[in-house]
Amino acid sequence: MAPNGNSNTSAASSASPSSTENKNMQWQMDEEIVISGISGRFPEADNIDELKTNLYEHVDMITADERRWPQGLYGLPSRTGKIKDLSLFDAQFFGVHGKQANNMDPQARLLLELTHEAIVDAGQCHWRA
DSSP: OOTTSOOOOOTTTTSOOOHHHHHHOOOOOSSOOOOOOOOOOBTTBSSHHHHHHHHHTTOOOEEOOOSSSOTTGGGOOSSEEOOSOSOOOOTTTTTOOHHHHHHSOHHHHHHHHHHHHHHHHTTOOOOOO
8 A cells, every 4th residue: 555545556656755745644554464473583693582591691692703704804893793503594495406595695595584483483384284
């Protein structure tokens, strides 16, 4: 639904409005949105529960190791937050050929994994045998 409530998608209506028009716009929604599942990967935490534990225990999740990049590369700071292990990916589960999985951007693999985890967390995963 468009910000003005119209669902017209013609070229004339797709032009971006001026800043004064933006102030007067209100989003109109016909349905409520519910966020019922959540997932995430964070520095030194493979999931939200690990992140919570690390935060409560005051664990420093920003490290100075060279796990991903050599120190000083491209002017990166010496201490950075890094995800634990990007090499774990079940290509067969997601229907991705092994060679393609090896060449996929790690962010694309994470997106697949985290989307699946959020759907399972929401209780919306209905397996078919």
